Amino acid sequence: MVNYTFKGGIHINSPHLAEKLVVKQVPPPEQAVLLLQQKVGGEATPCVQIGDKVLTGQVIAKTLGRYSANIHASISGVVSAIEKRLIPHPSGINGICIVIDSDGKDKWIEIGKYDQDFKNYTPDEVIQKIHEAGVIGMGGAGFPTYTKISNVQDVNTLIVNATECEPGIMCDDSLMQEYSSDIIRGTEVLMYACGSYNSIIAIEDDKQEAYQSLLMSNHNDNISIVQIPVKYTSGAEKILIKILLGIEIPSGEFASDHGVLCQNVATVKAIYDAVIYNKPLVSRIVTVTGSAVKEPRNYEVRLGTSFASVVMQSKPNSNPHNIRIGGMMMGVDVPSVQYPICKITNCIFVNNIKPKSSVQSCIRCGxxxxxxxxxxxxxxxxxxxxxxxxxxxxxxxxxxxxxxxxxxxxxxxxxxxxxxxxxxxxxxxKQTIERQKTDMARERFEFKEYRIERNKTERTDMMAKKKEELKNKMAEDKAQKDKILQAIVRVERSKKG
Amino acid sequence: MIKMFDSTSQMMRQVIYALILGIGATYFFLGWGIIMQIILAMIVAIVVESVFLKIRKLPIKHAISDGSAALTGILLAISIPSIAPWWIVVIGVSFAIIFGKQLYGGLGSNPFNPAMLGYAFLLISYPLQMSTWAIEFVNFGQAFDVIFNINHNPMIDALSGATRLDDVKNQLALGKIMSELNAYSVAQSWVNIGFLLGGLYLLARRVIFWQIPTAFLSGIILTAFLLSMVDSENYLPVQNHLMLGGTMLGVFFIATDPVSASTTPKGRLIYGFLIGILIVVIRTFGGYPDGIAFAILLVNITVPLIDYYTQPKVFGK
Structure with a gap:
């Protein structure tokens, strides 16, 4: 038990603890809708066309820039559409998706040669493999993992975030129970890739089974598994670093600036699959819970499966529901279940609609x-x-x-x-941008005024100068004329003389 | 920490429950007056608030049900003499609700404590009625007579007098010294103890935070202690400051009104401490026997400044 804790935070009882944490396998769907854009960064570029036959695990869209991730076919079949579809976002916006119709065979692509001893690769090769497998932060942030790893230099501590502090979510819990040795091995891979000698797996102390299985699987002295007290927001990256290392990272700075790399535990598992087995990210574990479902539980689902088909398995009641993706606290509400499961979809809350409590005035109670x-x-x-x-x-x-x-x-x-x-x-x-714009406009205007003024003075100066020159010239001319006249007079005088 | 309160009304109700002991003690010593004043004040508060909400075209039931108007009425009713005539409470509560609260925008927007604003207004405008306190148990009929009889009731003179604080102040001004005076009042001590216990209940239920009461009491104790160190015969001792007047009501129920108090943890300490000092200063050197209302109103003004400069340390800074 660590002594460190953090100020604030709240205790919330998990609304529905699944009695059975065993992950239920959901068969590959009839149709998979794969979103090209992750939570951050741009859209990946499709490298298949409508009508192409694809195999499970085949790359169908490639990374564009450092902030997007490769997308792989999650089922085998035919690409039936590349079009805008509704994506899981509270404002109901669209995003380009590749739609694959299943051929029912779920035939995998030939996975190249792989070496179970990751130390035979260089760290850069490991990062490249993570990149190719399309791994992104699976705790909800969705940040491409290879970018995150290669952004850090001199990592002294790797933190594996297994806190799962958001009440209700339990997908990481069962992941840890079922794949504990993979997670330990994945942690070793990650330590190797980022050059860190130490790593801490942080887990909240209400997940005893998961903790015990990790302990049993861990034979590496450089990996410590630490239990922290249950308190919400302990899983927020900066808060977790404060809990474990006592470092407070101010806003504007990143964990990487302090030699710390944080990765979610599900991401570590995906890294393990990618590096050891060349297996791309085509499925994930999703929790379905909430007050409106009879059987809250975890499902291992192919990416692109529709929410609806997974939710149905948990037997929701027939009332209208309130759907929230992600945690009870920081998740987002979406209007329906007509969405595909993405790499970051860790939890689907299906709640009965509660009457909203009316808002009262703030009395600054503190x-x-x-x-x-x-x-x-x-x-x-x-x-x-x-x-x-x-x-x-x-x-x-x-x-x-x-x-x-x-x-x-x-x-x-x-x-x-x-x-x-x-x-x-x-x-x-918005105000900052507007302020910059008005500042720019003002500067431009002022410069224009200045320029007009400058031109004016320059012109008058020039005119004055020219006038002066003219005057001088005229004076000179007159002097010349006078001289000529005098000469003429002299000549005439001499003629007379 | 877990969620403490389901609603603001629930917090207000807790405050009202916590007042019961102090009110009970007042009733025990001074009789029915306080009960009538409270009922009258609550009715006036709710009526005035409703009328104003109606004028401002706001939902009436929603705002009334938060209990804040009723609480303002109750606090003011407790603060004024229990045998004051009915129009005192009507004017005071109306002023508190209209000028202290609604004109600033209603609950949560008022910079001053409404009940204390009403009290200060009454004290300045009607000093006679506001300094005529009951000195013995007043039965129902007597209370009804003095409160609701418009004409001056001669009975009032037999029932009333100055408070102990007032008395001590006048005696000291006449050149007497502390050891010659009786600066103790059984009734007021019990009332103060009642409010103290109610305050401890609020602390235990976390309706109020510990900072304001602690700093407030420290302010009183320190200032009173220093004064009596200087001259123990001319200044009221610490324990009398604590057990006379509206001290405990002020400490636990009025200064802790979250709307007009400082809201940062450090700020609450400064806020409470300043009020504590000011109360002793006003009682000792000011023109009025008690100084709770003025002290609180004065420090209310400084709250935005205190809040701004006492922001808690932000993560990572």
């Missing part, structure tokens, strides 16, 4: 600043966000809020504080 893990004053931020006094909100460190929603949960007035904060942040960036 319950929110007590739970803020960052040490902000949400009540003040709310006040300034509401009055759109963004500068003042920034003075109160608005940008440090990572929207964990602890304040929302404890607010006795039911104020959706985080919504106000994300609104204020958006307003701030």
């Amino acid at each position: 319950q929110c600043n007590k739970v803020c893990p960052v040490g902000l004053l949400p009540q003040q931020l709310f006040w300034y966000a509401k009055s759109e006094n963004i500068d003042r909100a920034m003075d109160y460190n608005l940008k440090d809020c990572f929207e964990c929603r602890c304040c929302d949960v404890v607010c006795p007035s039911h104020i959706p504080l985080v919504k106000y904060f994300s609104f204020a942040k958006a307003l701030h960036s």
Whole structure:
């Protein structure tokens, strides 16, 4: 047990603890819809065309830039469409997807030669393999793993984030129970790839079975498995680093600046598959839970399977539902279940719709600043966000809020504080851009004024100069004429004389 | 920490429950007056609030049900003399709700504690009625008579007098010294103990945070202690400061009003401490016998400044 902890945070009872944590395998779907864009970065470029036959594990879209990931066919069949489809996003936006119709065979592509001893590869080759397998941060961040690893230099500690602190999610829990030795091995691969000598696997102390199986599988002295007390937001990267290492990383800096690399435990498993077996990322474990399902449990699902077909297996009731993707706290609500499962889909909450508690006035009771893990004053931020006094909100460190929603949960007035904060942040960036624009416009205008003024003075100066020159010239001419006249007079005089 | 309260109304209710002991003690010593004042004040508060919400075209039921108007009424009713005439409470509560709360935008937007604003207004405008306190148990009929009889009731003179704080102040001004005076009041001590216990209940239920009461009491104790070190015969001793007047009501129920108090942990300490100092200063050197309302209102003004400069340390900075 570590002594370190962090200020703030909340305890929430997990709404539905699955009694059976055994992962249920879901057969490959009839149709897979594979989204080209991950949570961050751009879209991958498709390298197949409509009508092409593809095999499971075949690359169908390639990385573009450092912030996207390769996409592989998750079933074998025929590419039936490359088009915009609704993607799991609260605002119901579209994204380009490759649709594959199954041939029912689930035939895998020939997987090249692989070497089970990863030390036969160079670290760069390992990172390249991770890249090719299309591994991204599977805890929900969706950041391409190869970019994250190659961004860090001099890693002294690798942290494997197995906290799964969001109440309700349990996919990592069962992953750890079923694949504990793979995870340990994956951690070793990752340590090798990033050149770190130490690693810590952090796990919340309510997951005893998972902890025990990791302990049993671990024979490496450089990997320590650490239990931390259950408290929500312990799994947020910076908070976890504070808990484990006692380092507080300020906003604007990254873990990599402090020689720390953090990876989610499911990502580590995907890395293991990629490096040891050349297996691309085509499936993941998803938790289906919530008050409206009879059998909350974990499913291993091919990517691109529709939410609906997985949710159905958990026997939802027939009432209208509220669907949330990701955790109970930081997840996003989506209007329906007509979405494909993506690499980052760790949990689907299916809840009965609860009547909304009516919002009351903020009485500045201060319950929110007590739970803020960052040490902000949400009540003040709310006040300034509401009055759109963004500068003042920034003075109160608005940008440090990572929207964990602890304040929302404890607010006795039911104020959706985080919504106000994300609104204020958006307003701030808009204002910043506008300010830059007006600054630029003003500078341009001022320069134009200056230029006109300068031209004017230059012209008058020039005119004056020319006038002067003309005058001098005229004077000179006159002198010349006079001289000539005098000469003529002299000549005439001499003639007379 | 887990979620403490389901709603703001629940917090307000907790505060009202916590007041019961102190009110009970007041009733035990001074009789029915306090009960009538509280009922009257609550009715006035709710009516005035409803009218204003109606004018502002806001949902009435929603705002009334948060219990804040009723609480303002109750706090003011407890603060004024229990035998004050009915119009005192009507004017005071109306002023508190209208000028102290609604004109600033309603619950949560008021910079001053509404009940104390109402109290200060009454004290300045009607000093006679506001300094005529009951000195013995007043039965139902008597209380009804003094409160609701518009004409001056001669009975009031027999029932009333100055408070102990007032008395001590006048005696000291006349040149007497502490050892010649009785600066103790059984009734007020019990009332203060009642509010103290209620306050401890609020602390235990985490409705209020420990910083304001602790700093407030420290402010009183330190200032009073220093003064009595200077001259113990001319200044009220510490224990009398704590057990006379509205000290405990102020410490646990009025200064802790979250809307008008400082909201940062460090700020709450400064806020409470300043009020504590000011109360002793006003009681000792000011023109009024008690100083709770003025001290709190004065420090309310400084809250935005205190909050700004006492922001907690942000993660990583």
